[in-house]
Amino acid sequence: MSITNIPEIFGSNVFDDRVMRARLSDDVYNSLKRTIDENVKLDENVADAVAEEMKNWAMEHGATHFTHWFQPLTGVTAEKHDSFITPSKDGGILMEFSGKELIKGEPDASSFPSGGLRATFEARGYTAWDPTSYAFIKDHTLCIPTAFCSFSGEALDKKTPLLRSMQAINRQAMRILKIFGTDAKYVKTSVGAEQEYFLIDKEVFSKRPDLKYTGRTLFGAMPPKGQEMDDHYFGVIKPRVAAFMEDLNEELWRLGILAKTEHNEVAPAQHELAPIYSTTNIATDGNQLTMEIMKKVADRHGMVCLLHEKPFAGVNGSGKHNNWSIGTDTGINLLSPGETPSENAQFLLFLSAVIQAVDDYQDLLRLSVATAGNDHRLGANEAPPAIISVFLGDELTGILEAIKNDTPYQGREEVKIKLGVHALPRFSRDTTDRNRTSPFAFTGNKFEFRSLGSSNSIACCNIMLNAAVAESLRQYADILEKSEDFENDLHDLIKDVITKHERILFDGNGYGEEWVKEATEVRGLSNLKTTADAMPHLLDEKNAEMLKRHKIFTDAEIHSRCEIMLENYVKTVNIEGLTMVDMVRKNYLPAMERYLYRLSQTTVLMRQVSPNVKCNYEVSTMERLADLTDYILDAVVQLEDALATFKTFNNVFESSEFVRDVMLPRMDTLRKYVDEAEMLTSQRDWPFPSYGQLLFSVN
Numbered sequence: 001m002s003i004t005n006i007p008e009i010f011g012s013n014v015f016d017d018r019v020m021r022a023r024l025s026d027d028v029y030n031s032l033k034r035t036i037d038e039n040v041k042l043d044e045n046v047a048d049a050v051a052e053e054m055k056n057w058a059m060e061h062g063a064t065h066f067t068h069w070f071q072p073l074t075g076v077t078a079e080k081h082d083s084f085i086t087p088s089k090d091g092g093i094l095m096e097f098s099g100k101e102l103i104k105g106e107p108d109a110s111s112f113p114s115g116g117l118r119a120t121f122e123a124r125g126y127t128a129w130d131p132t133s134y135a136f137i138k139d140h141t142l143c144i145p146t147a148f149c150s151f152s153g154e155a156l157d158k159k160t161p162l163l164r165s166m167q168a169i170n171r172q173a174m175r176i177l178k179i180f181g182t183d184a185k186y187v188k189t190s191v192g193a194e195q196e197y198f199l200i201d202k203e204v205f206s207k208r209p210d211l212k213y214t215g216r217t218l219f220g221a222m223p224p225k226g227q228e229m230d231d232h233y234f235g236v237i238k239p240r241v242a243a244f245m246e247d248l249n250e251e252l253w254r255l256g257i258l259a260k261t262e263h264n265e266v267a268p269a270q271h272e273l274a275p276i277y278s279t280t281n282i283a284t285d286g287n288q289l290t291m292e293i294m295k296k297v298a299d300r301h302g303m304v305c306l307l308h309e310k311p312f313a314g315v316n317g318s319g320k321h322n323n324w325s326i327g328t329d330t331g332i333n334l335l336s337p338g339e340t341p342s343e344n345a346q347f348l349l350f351l352s353a354v355i356q357a358v359d360d361y362q363d364l365l366r367l368s369v370a371t372a373g374n375d376h377r378l379g380a381n382e383a384p385p386a387i388i389s390v391f392l393g394d395e396l397t398g399i400l401e402a403i404k405n406d407t408p409y410q411g412r413e414e415v416k417i418k419l420g421v422h423a424l425p426r427f428s429r430d431t432t433d434r435n436r437t438s439p440f441a442f443t444g445n446k447f448e449f450r451s452l453g454s455s456n457s458i459a460c461c462n463i464m465l466n467a468a469v470a471e472s473l474r475q476y477a478d479i480l481e482k483s484e485d486f487e488n489d490l491h492d493l494i495k496d497v498i499t500k501h502e503r504i505l506f507d508g509n510g511y512g513e514e515w516v517k518e519a520t521e522v523r524g525l526s527n528l529k530t531t532a533d534a535m536p537h538l539l540d541e542k543n544a545e546m547l548k549r550h551k552i553f554t555d556a557e558i559h560s561r562c563e564i565m566l567e568n569y570v571k572t573v574n575i576e577g578l579t580m581v582d583m584v585r586k587n588y589l590p591a592m593e594r595y596l597y598r599l600s601q602t603t604v605l606m607r608q609v610s611p612n613v614k615c616n617y618e619v620s621t622m623e624r625l626a627d628l629t630d631y632i633l634d635a636v637v638q639l640e641d642a643l644a645t646f647k648t649f650n651n652v653f654e655s656s657e658f659v660r661d662v663m664l665p666r667m668d669t670l671r672k673y674v675d676e677a678e679m680l681t682s683q684r685d686w687p688f689p690s691y692g693q694l695l696f697s698v699n
């Protein structure tokens with residue numbers, strides 16, 4: 001594809017603003033626009049008019065079906081296709097699509113996780129059009145982004161609370177902006193999600209049951225070459241991968257997803273894609289689509305795209321970076337230091353709001369990225385630690401220090417900072433040095449939350465982030481709205497926030513042992529290492545109260561979500577355990593036995609030929625392998641016991657602790673012995689492709 005085509009194909013499969021403006025009448029367009037921008041309720045006649053044009057446009061672009069596209073709590077997207085066909089009176093067909101069909105769908109939702117919500121309320125759920133995210137065409141189907149709720153209105157998806165959180169932060173941020181004086185009508189949060197992934201050859205993949213069933217390798221000794229040479233990061237992209245990327249970009253562009261940069265990552269076979277940022281819910285839809293299309297395009301190129309957080313032990317896993325900022329409809333980024341004293345004060349207040357939010361709700365941010373897969377990364381010296389902290393960089397830290405202590409700021413020029421009176425000392429964005437070990441880093445005009453796992457929906461962390469920042473802003477607005485001496489009160493407020501929350505600020509090495517000690521013992525920060533540790537905190541009164549206050553979740557939704565996420569965790573590990581047992585009993589032990597047979601036969605034969613031959617290799621290998629088969633048998637029996645016990649739990653809190661304390665350690669033990677056996681067994685007898693074959697399978 002030549003470059004000149006890009007503007008032409010970009011968004012060609014999206015019913016976006018350009019299409020709406022061109023195809024809808026002015027009245028309909030303006031009315032829809034008010035719904036999109038200002039959340040004004042949609043008129044039924046407008047919906048009919050939009051549906052009609054959407055259908056015509058979709059059919060012109062080859063679509064025959066439509067679907068409500070939604071994001072249930074499984075973490076992947078769901079769709080159910082209906083064709084536009086309606087029988088006509090004369091026995092033929094009409095292609096129809098009504099406003100009603102656009103606005104509401106009723107998929108048979110009984111097999112989506114609901115954490116008991118539907119049981120207590122209604123048997124079925126419904127989907128409702130989210131007009132703030134554009135409809136698009138995928139595989140001859142018009143996809144309508146929707147929210148998914150129970151009939152009593154409880155959210156059964158990730159989008160509903162995300163939209164609610166965007167409203168919450170808009171409400172509170174507008175209160176603040178009004179105090180400063182603003183011509184903005186609304187505030188929106190924006191996100192750019194950088195996505196990491198692995199590509200491996202389909203042939204090799206298909207020979208690994210663990211990859212097929214669980215998305216990660218449950219066994220595998222390290223290859224002679226891993227990532228230690230650092231030669232893959234930003235390295236030359238292989239032709240086959242380049243062809244994949246080109247194809248992927250084109251598909252994403254057609255869907256209006258602003259795929260922008262791509263490069264090799266640290267581990268062999270690992271890559272990254274970054275889009276240009278957009279409004280949070282559009283970015284979320286875009287990221288879900290990106291993951292789906294990555295898999296589809298990889299398949300076309302004879303490869304498999306692994307989105308698991310830790311497909312391979314011993315080499316880096318994959319994460320996702322959630323770049324987050326908050327801005328007005330008038331184009332002001334509230335996390336960008338401004339030119340005037342007033343803009344600066346506003347910037348510092350929003351900065352404070354984020355700092356306080358991260359400190360007050362560390363646990364919510366941590367649990368928003370907690371999954372069985374991501375537990376393998378956080379705190380494993382390759383990803384940010386499970387401890388949440390904020391990196392600001394030297395200069396901004398210096399400015400906050402100066403405000404806190406009422407001392408002159410020792411920047412390039414010495415200035416005492418009085419908010420609202422002085423301009424901020426200029427600091428260059430470039431010096432916000434890129435501390436890669438920080439989970440939550442200020443990068444000049446946005447915060448980058450780096451703890452997400454590669455397969456996480458970005459909805460979860462943005463719900464929590466928006467909610468927590470809305471809460472800081474609410475508290476500030478309550479104070480400042482009543483203030484009679486705005487400048488002084490603002491100064492005191494910011495000073496107070498910095499003093500109270502400076503424990504969350506940390507610019508040092510987040511991977512170090514010393515940090516864990518300091519963070520937990522001196523600063524009292526939480527260190528929630530696993531999903532089992534983190535998830536129950538969703539129910540903490542402090543958290544539940546805040547989420548309810550901002551109407552992000554109801555009590556029932558909070559409980560159901562906690563349960564679903566924990567269920568997801570225990571089910572995932574359960575499948576991994578079962579897969580391990582299967583591979584060990586059916587393949588690894590028999591393979592070792594085969595090799596033992598050859599070794600012992602060889603020894604006997606060799607000694608027949610020459611009685612004094614030592615057979616050191618044969619005998620020593622045989623002895624160790626024989627021991628290992630015993631250890632492996634023992635370990636697999638232990639794991640089977642754990643799997644049996646696991647079935648007896650009917651409380652997900654208990655079973656998740658059991659998974660953490662018993663299952664996972666037993667899986668580790670089993671793996672350790674099998675990996676050692678791999679190094680001793682001839683490749684001919686080993687039943688599955690090695691790490692080397694997997695990681696270097698794409699050339």
Ligand code: ADP
Nearest residue numbers: 190191192193274275276277323324325445446
């Ligand atoms: P890098 O991390 O390589 O420095 P960028 O700073 O350009 O790259 O951004 C990384 C990601 O952050 C991209 O997805 C980008 O679109 C996004 N991003 C940039 N500015 C903002 C912003 N103001 N709000 C949210 N995301 C942003």
Ligand code: MG
Nearest residue numbers: 194321323448
């Ligand atoms: Mg980044």
